[in-house]
Amino acid sequence: MPGNPPAMPLERRLTIINTLGLHARCAVLVAEAAKRAEGPVLIRARGQEVDAASVLDILTLAAGKGDSITVHIKKNSDEPVLLEIAALVENGFGEQ
Numbered sequence: 001m002p003g004n005p006p007a008m009p010l011e012r013r014l015t016i017i018n019t020l021g022l023h024a025r026c027a028v029l030v031a032e033a034a035k036r037a038e039g040p041v042l043i044r045a046r047g048q049e050v051d052a053a054s055v056l057d058i059l060t061l062a063a064g065k066g067d068s069i070t071v072h073i074k075k076n077s078d079e080p081v082l083l084e085i086a087a088l089v090e091n092g093f094g095e096q
Contacts, residue, residue: 011072012082018092021064026093027055033084039075041085052085 016022022030034041034052041052045067050057052071063069069089073082 010074010076010082011070012086013068013070014086014089016063016065016067016069016089018095019065020095021067022058022061022069024055024059026088027058029088029093030058030085031055033081033088037073037075037078037081039073039078041074041078041081042072044070044072 018026020026030043031053037053042049043052043058043061044050045061045063048061049072050061052058061069071082071085071089073079
């Protein structure tokens with residue numbers, strides 16, 4: 001529609017760069033961020049989609065170094081959460 005700002009992308013494809021992959025401490029950081037979202041935050045990897053607010057669900061992805069994940073939000077208002085999770089992954093969860 002004319003006059004409406006362009007919608008922000010509702011997902012980000014990210015590559016796990018830290019040596020130990022998406023292990024428990026990293027999963028906790030992601031879940032804490034996801035719990036601040038108003039709507040669902042999902043993570044997809046290897047054909048599996050899980051709730052990003054659940055540490056156990058994230059761990060079932062077994063995402064290792066070099067693996068790609070896609071973080072998806074349902075509500076535009078959750079963009080800060082998406083950006084926070086992306087920053088965590090892109091910065092190797094502070095482990096680099």
